[in-house]
Amino acid sequence: MSRPDPDVPGASDAGSSGHTVLVAMVAALGGFLFGYDTAVINGAVAAVRDTFHASPGVLGFAVAAALLGSALGAWFAGPLAGRMGRIRVMVVAAVLFLVSALGSGFSFSIWDLAVWRFIGGMGVGAASVIAPAYIAEISPARIRGRLGSLQQLAIVTGIFMALLIDFGLVAAAGGATRELWFGLDAWRWMFLSLGVPALAYGILALQIPESPRYLVARRRLVEARDVLAQYVGGDVDAKVVDIQRTLGADRRSRLGDLRGPRLGLLPIVWVGILLSVFQQFVGINVIFYYSSVLWQAVGFSEKDSLIITVITSVTNIITTLIAIATIDRIGRKPLLLIGSVGMVITLGTLAYAFGTAPLVHGKPALEGIMSPLALIAANVYVVFFGLSWGPVVWVLLGEMFNNRIRAQALAVAAAAQWLANFTVSTTFPVLQQIGLGFAYALYTLFAILSFLFVARAVRETKGRELESM
Structure with a gap:
């Protein structure tokens, strides 16, 4: 992913829609993980119940733990994005997804599975906040709606891929509770499979620029101008002034x-x-x-x-x-x-x-x-x-x-x-x-x-x- 180049002729006039789309797609990977994480449990529910002999109430809590974690992750993602920046919050979310994938895949009881699902839910919540905010802040107004919609496209694609991979793993093993690779049951591989897109999300997030609104808030104006020129276009100096005006006082939000x-x-x-x-x-x-x-x-x-x-x-x-x-x-x-x-x-x-x-x-x-x-x-x-x-x-x-x-x-x-x-x-x-x-x-x-x-x-x-x- 190329970094902004302030010396590109005409960059400040038009920006690069192609680069902006790529950057938005990387941010929307959080939505893919969001959809994947919430759907992957579907193929594993019965196997988890049988493996851990869980009662309906306890099983329901383990499944719903991810939703409670999502609410908590969403609540704290905003303040963290203001302090750390949008990119670092993406990386934190990727780490939470990865930890959840490994913990859930190697869980030894229904209760620790619930904990790992809760941790993954926090990643879902953080991704659900940071992706739409970042995409809106990096996009030109004329295509902002289309790029913002990539979040929902990524979510539903993540849901579809989770269902497809669950089906493939069950078909390969002959059942969700059947042993597949390295002595692990198929349902465990369902959770472990989340680790692949989680790693990709964390690595790619480090390759994209920080939000220009965050950069202005941190008084990193040269970087902000470069990002605006490369991805948003228009009168860059005027945009910086507008952002400073709307941010208001110096104190953090x-x-x-x-x-x-x-x-x-x-x-x-x-x-x-x-x-x-x-x-x-x-x-x-x-x-x-x-x-x-x-x-x-x-x-x-x-x-x-x-x-x-x-x-x-x-x-x-x-x-x-x-x-x-x-x-x-x-x-x-x-x-x-x-x-x-x-x-x-x-x-x-x-x-x-x-x-x-x-x-x-x-x-x-x-x-x-x-x-x-x-x-x-x-x-x-x-x-x-x-x-x-x-x-x-x-x-x-x-x-x-x-x-x-x-x-x-x-x-x-x-x-x-x-x-x-x-x-x-x-x-x-x-x-x-x-x-x-x-x-x-x-x-x-x-x-x-x-x-x-x-x-x-x-x-x-x-x-x-x-x-x-």
Whole structure:
């Protein structure tokens, strides 16, 4: 990865979109690890349960420990990014991923596995904060939305690769609890495989430049000008002045800067928090965490359920690519509104299908047209989420806050997102017992509220410089 060269002719006028894309892709590797780490557990859950003879409650805690670690990692990533810089936080996240991979792969009990998963979760949380912030700060306004969407593309690609590698390891060993290489069971290799992208992330992060906003805050103005010239373009000196103006006083930013008149926080911080919460409360992770179990529960075979899960994962990747192609043309707010409308329709369809299905042995059984209708509705729901709330929320969180509070506000919003994720993931089994129709009706309600919230509270950021936020 080439470093900025202040003597490149015309560099200060246009910047290099090609270099910027490469740098953004390296930062988005954190999102890949984010998706990989959260999905790799899927193929190992049953094997972990059988190996350690874990009760359902203890097993659930071990799985959910990563989400709690993510909330903690997100909370502290912002302050650390302000003190250490964006690049060093990326390296810290890579180390956390690597430690988690090794610890989980060689775990000797369900309890130490939970600890290693928690540590990996802290890496996930840190990556979820630092990648969108860094990408927004290194990108020209004209392509910032597309580059910011790389975070979501990396997440869904990480999920897909984790599912694919889990499948490959199980196929090679003949079962997740079967011995594979060097006397280790296949499920242990699932966790150890995370170490490869973790190493790549840490090494590549050291090859990319520091954020120009951080460099200005640290009064490293020559370096800041070089980075702006190489990657952002435009009037570099004017940008430096704008950044200095928006950074305000000399003191470092802190969580106290987020205080405001409404329930203790600035209005823009509440907007970020609610965007994060709604992204989870529409139930997207029910599709990804429970899809195989869900489809089996309503009559599909185990094989067919796994195929549906893979199709859903690929669908999410494709729709994220559509979002990348359109976000800087259509804008952030219109995409969110379109996504909310689509989710209301599809979630409402799922609520009706499951709510009216006859019960067989206490479980809804989809009959006739309802079976393909529910399948289509679930995948179209993923389409609407994938082209809107999936990538757009990450883009907005990276660019909607001003320079002074960006890292801190993004940390708070991301922590809220992980807590919302934890809430949805842990309450779904209970809601499933009440009835799938009720569960999806609840998610439909949140999709309706998300539309009203965006229409009233979210401001468009397309084409605006970060210093004008």
